[in-house]
Amino acid sequence: MRLGKLVRRFLAPAFLRTVIYAVRYHAYVSPKAEVDLSPNLHLGRGVSISSFAKIKALDGPVTIGANSAIGPGCFLSSGTAGIKIGEDAMIAASVVIVANNHVYDRIDLPIRLQGHRSIGIVIEDDVWIGANCTVLDGAWVGSGAIVTAGSVVSKKIPPRTIATGNPAKVIFRRR
Amino acid sequence: MERSQKDSFSTVESVFPVLTSLVSETLGIDEERVVPELSAETVDEWDSLNHLRLITAVEKRFDIRLSMEEVMSLASIGDLAQAVANHQSAK
Numbered sequence: 203m204r205l206g207k208l209v210r211r212f213l214a215p216a217f218l219r220t221v222i223y224a225v226r227y228h229a230y231v232s233p234k235a236e237v238d239l240s241p242n243l244h245l246g247r248g249v250s251i252s253s254f255a256k257i258k259a260l261d262g263p264v265t266i267g268a269n270s271a272i273g274p275g276c277f278l279s280s281g282t283a284g285i286k287i288g289e290d291a292m293i294a295a296s297v298v299i300v301a302n303n304h305v306y307d308r309i310d311l312p313i314r315l316q317g318h319r320s321i322g323i324v325i326e327d328d329v330w331i332g333a334n335c336t337v338l339d340g341a342w343v344g345s346g347a348i349v350t351a352g353s354v355v356s357k358k359i360p361p362r363t364i365a366t367g368n369p370a371k372v373i374f375r376r377r
Numbered sequence: 378m379e380r381s382q383k384d385s386f387s388t389v390e391s392v393f394p395v396l397t398s399l400v401s402e403t404l405g406i407d408e409e410r411v412v413p414e415l416s417a418e419t420v421d422e423w424d425s426l427n428h429l430r431l432i433t434a435v436e437k438r439f440d441i442r443l444s445m446e447e448v449m450s451l452a453s454i455g456d457l458a459q460a461v462a463n464h465q466s467a468k
Contacts (some may be wrong), residue, residue, distance in 0.1 A: 350426060365428055374429035377445050 207260050213238030214239045229266075242280065246289060248268065262301065262320065266291075266313070267327065273297065281339060288345065292327055294333040299323055300338045335370075346376060387466040389413075389458045399438060403431045413455030435461060439440060441468075455456050 216233040223231040227245040231237050234253035243259040244266030251257070255276040257264060263282035266272065267289035274295045278285055281302030287293070302320040306313045322341040325331070329343050332351030343349065344361030354368040364374040386392050388393040397411040404422040417423040423431075432448050435441075435457065443451075451457050 364429060373426065374433050377442075 220240050242284075252276075252295075262322075273333070281318065281320030281322070283320040283339075285323045285325075288324045288327035288329065290327055291329045291331075293325075293331045294335075294351070296333055297335045299324065299325075299337040303339050331355075348376075387462055389396050389455070389462050390404060392439075392458045392461045392465070395438065396435065396454065396461065400431065400433050400454055403427060414452040414453055414456065431457075439465065441465065 219235045220231050223229050229245040229249035230236045231251045232253040235251050236256040238259045240259045242263045244265045247268040249266050250271045252274040255272050258279045262282040263284035264280045266287045270291040276297045279300045285301050289315050301323045302318045304313050305316040310370045323341050325343045326345035328346045330348045334352045336354045338356040341355040343359045346362040347359045348364045350366040353370040355370045359365045362376040363372040400411045401408040
């Protein structure tokens with residue numbers, strides 16, 4: 203498994219991944235993006251992944267729906283529970299989406315040795331996540347919601363709302 | 378009670394004092410600065426997010442729901458007061 207990870211992460215040339223994802227999913231993955239070549243990654247038709255985005259999908263599923271866009275410099279880490287992004291979602295530049303947390307139940311062990319916990323992240327259809335947002339494990343963003351730039355999402359954002367801040371809170375309901 | 382509240386907020390003059398404190402609280406500005414001509418162009422604190430915060434606060438306080446067209450077209454506090462009065466009259 204470790205050898206498989208190494209091969210997929212370091213030995214598959216970037217342009218090859220771009221070609222593979224273009225042929226398999228009709229999706230555009232920039233050759234400058236770092237996207238794991240993994241059976242856990244599922245891209246819808248017309249997905250765009252910009253340069254310098256990094257997607258880690260070796261431990262759990264990452265699904266990105268049709269016509270969604272991942273902006274430059276984004277970082278997505280699936281954890282074991284995974285990340286599900288719906289259709290027509292727009293993830294702006296430098297958004298961090300991490301679907302796992304460190305376990306820190308014990309104080310007699312370094313945190314790095316206590317493993318991880320993963321609940322998973324769901325971002326539904328037609329969501330706009332502003333630049334530099336952070337979406338934490340367990341977050342759920344309802345369809346049509348907007349999260350303003352720089353916000354931190356840790357819980358549920360209801361559909362068709364606009365949320366802002368750290369933690370992100372609803373300030374307006376779209377109509 | 379509902380009847381009296383409807384009557385009390387059916388004019389711009391009756392809405393404005395309540396609106397003044399809401400605007401002051403939401404935008405973080407002194408109540409003395411809140412005049413009908415106050416607009417996003419004249420107040421730095423009135424950005425797009427605070428505009429939405431203000432609308433949500435006003436809707437909650439006056440128990441009304443503005444349309445998206447109204448939300449986007451409101452250019453000044455006077456416009457907002459007029460919209461609130463119109464909705465209260467139509468209740």
